[in-house]
Amino acid sequence: MAEVKLKLDNRRRGAFYIEEDGKQAGEMVIGLSETTLTVYHTEVDPAMEGRGLARLMLNAMVAYAREHELQVLPLCEYVHTQFRRHPDEYADIWKR
Template sequence: MSEVKLKLDNRRRGAFYVENDGKQVGEMVIGISETALTVYHTEVDPEMEGKGLARQMLDAMVAYAREQHLQVVPLCEYVHLQFRRHPDEFEDVWKK
């Protein structure tokens, strides 16, 4: 299982990402404000699709939002779909 990492710039923009053999194979682009974490886009390398990488990044992002007491604004189609499919799992962090 690949480790999900977070990189942020000084404006609190960045991504959760996954590497495989030193190459980035998945990315969830985010921005953070005082109270919210906005997810803009999630992408997984086509060769790595179906391995659960998007879900790993989703889980890492939600854990981070909970730790930092942030509400998630799911502008990304994938994240929004997961939030709608599993509302009980994400109710505490979902900013509707």
């Protein structure tokens, strides 16, 4: 199974991403503040769609937010939809 990695710059902006065969298969663009993890956009390479890569990145982002005691501001349509569909699962981290 593909491994989700996190890259951040010195301004605490970056992405959770997945690489397969040396190329990026998916990316979830984020920004961090002291208390909030903002998700801006999630995208999966069209050739890799249907394999659950967006869900893997979502799970990694949620685990990171919980581990670092951050609230998640889901500006990304995919993440916001998942939070709305499963409000109980994300209630502890969802910054509404």
